[in-house]
Amino acid sequence: MSEKKKRKKVVMIGPVYPYKGGIAYNCATMINSLKKRFNVKTVSYKMQYPKILFHQEQKDYSNSLFKIDDAQFLINTANPFNWITTARKIKKMRPDFIVIHWWHPYFAPCYGCLSFMLRKIPRIFICHNVFPHEHFPMQRFLAKFALKRGSAYITHSVSDAEDLKQIKSKPIFKAADLPVHNQYNLHHLTKEEGRKQAGIAPEKKILLFFGFVREYKGLRHIIKAMPEIVKYDPNIELWVVGEFRDDKESYMELIKKGGAESNIKIVDGYIPDNEIEKYFASCDIVVLPYESATQSGIVQMAYGFDKPVIVTDVGGIPEVVDEGKTGYIVPPKDHHALAEAVKKFYSEGNADEMTNYVRAEANRRSWDVMVDNIEELYEKAKRHER
Secondary structure, eight states: OOOHHOOEEHHHHOOOOOOHHHHHHHHHHHHHHHHSSEEEEEEEEEEEEESSTTSSOBBBOOOTTTTTTTEEEEEEEEEEHHHHHHHHHHHHHSEEEEEEOOGGGGGHHHHHHHHHTTTTTTTTESSSSSSSSOOOOTHHHHHHHTTTTOEEEEEESSSHHHHHHHSSSSSSSEOOOOOOOOTTOOOOOOOOHHHHHHTOOOOOOEEEEEEEEOGGGGGGHHOOOOOOOHHHTTTEEEEEOOOOOOOOHHHHHHHHHHHHGGGEEEEEEEEOOGHHHHHHEEEHHHEEESOOSSSHHHHHHHHHHOOOOOOOSSSTTGGGOOOOTTTEEOOTTTTTHHHHHHHHHHHHOOOOHHHHHHHHHHHOOOOHHHHHHHHHHHHHHHHHTO
């Protein structure tokens, strides 16, 4: 019998190319990492969200960097008859265990029913968020409906693990940090090369806010901090790179009123995978002024580019930041504290030292460790369900 046939069979359920967003990229990277050790089948969606709930374009065909060639697009998340058909197809794959990506209560009816129909197979939920960043009707009931049917769980923060315990008694779980996302670092651009591509003057000092703009991400607070920051050093610029999901005009009005308009640059729109590198390569530090969160893949992206971060003390985000070494932690909704952290970063002049700390942290948070965690949970779940 060949080595390949001896491998355990895994079915991974989650979004992959052409679906866009950080969870789709995380899912694809996890699949490729698991394939080093397991025989992996990928089951994704023929319909992820109905348009009435998700008005933006859900797919991006422009870049196939994270494409999974053998992915099967089977699940219609809104069609119960489809769930029955999909469960039958997954059973025919005869997996040893199933890995399911969970991040939003919308998926609860689909995932809860699939998990019930596949209850004889161990099911590991990867909980990107037990509860969503923004309130969703009946979120606790829905999360419990789906997650109580899991066999084991990975959460990406201790705070998420506590949420899990509220809806599942004595769960088999592991609180494991998100691995560092270095897959976007395609060309290993220097700062000078990145700035040339992004059109940033070499003498500028760059703060980067990256990703979808949502109210809970606190962009308003770093905008409010900019006049104080610019007063300290007029060469400091804030680059806001990502697609606005909330009222863009209110942000633009806040920028105009603040008096630092010329030091705030907006790159509005979805950023394709192959365009991400130039912005992270160009910046000095990445800013996450979140008002609420469980965790954020943006920190792991920053670490993948050897960049330190400024984060707020919300959810599990501080768990992955070593104060003064890989970044700074400030109170949420406090633009003065944000300004002080920025000034501290530039005044202390230890960017190179922080880069070395970030690299060491990146080595500790590898995808191989995540695969180890999944295999360990499978063995525990298998013993528990005998």
